[in-house]
Amino acid sequence: MKRLVVLGGMAGLLLLTALVLYEGWPAIVAAFRRAGWPLLWLVPFHVVPLLFDTQAWLVLLEPINRAGHASYGFLLWVASVREAVARLLPSVGIGGEVVGIRLVRLRLSDSTAIAATIIVEVMVTITVLYVFSGVGLLLIVHLASELGHVWLIAASLLLTLPLPLLAYWMLRRGSVFARLQDLAARLLGKRSQIALRLDAVGLDAQVAHLFDQPRRLLRALGWQFPGYLIGSFETWFALDLLGHPVDITAAVAIEALTQATRHAAFLVPAGLGVQEAAVVLFGYLAGVGGDVALSLALVKRMRETLFGVPALLSWQWVETRQLRARRAGN
DSSP, X not given: OHHHHHHHHHHHHXXXXXXXXXXXXXXXXXXXHHHOGGGGGHHHHTHHHHHHHHHHHHHHHGGGOTXXXXXXXXXXXXXXXXXXXXXXXXXXXXHHHHHHHHHHTTTOOOHHHHHHHHHHHHHHHHHHHHHHHHHHHHHHHHHOSOHHHHHHHHHHHHHHTHHHHHHHHHHHHSOHHHHHHHHHHHHHOTTOHHHHHOOHHHHHHHHHHHHTOHHHHHHHHXXXXXXXXXXXXXXXXXXXXTTOOOXXXXXXXXXXHHHHHHHHXXXXXXXXTHHHHHHHHHXXXXXXXXXXXXXXXXXXXXXXXHHHHHHHHHHHHHHHHHXXXXXXXX
């Protein structure tokens, strides 16, 4: 897996370099100069869609958080750390979830239930991404002059649709984690640390219990989806500042299909190169020039970095305090 991540990172870096060379660095710099410092407003604005994601997670956590020990503000901070880990670190798409479980345990004691909410939340996010991508696809059909690329994108979405459906069925009926525990016991011995620490049967039960609550799932989905729509403001606002204003339909189309591509390329660390290529492609289909589209992609990367690095630093600060407290207790 590590080799795949390294190869993915190298391929992404080469792709990004090729895009910059092809579009021309002077044109990109000129676009940034034209936009100026107002681009920095995108950093605090990112809190808005994150508020919706946090509320969706809070809905799933309600049964184990009735006393409110994991407050909304605390979960918002954890959500920002989860996103920063997923977007800025080579964590193969699951590092943010692992860190999320660890941090929420500071307020709630049931690790199995916490893990179940995050697993179900990931499935809700995948559902939202497919719906959002479908909306983006419908919008791009009305914007694109060349429909060949559009049908290719549509075919890709349809061909990958069985994968999340299979994942849902396995999580709902397949006792996935119990099977993983049995496999770990056979390969590493029944007394292995992995086999002992994994409450697989409980996790399967908790996940199934959440899937048996359709109203709760719909509430979580109902919070997440508008968060993704609001996130399209980043694309609209940045393109306006970069000198190529578009209407909201084009912004939603570019954002939706870029998000889908970014999540599909989870083996590439931070989506490096892949996200930039997606923005250029979907920007082109929406009538945005290549140099401006690549500038937009770099603006997104800038916002991710400026928003994510403080979140990562705050996480490390909390981990350091916890380590010192444990040492002092010993």
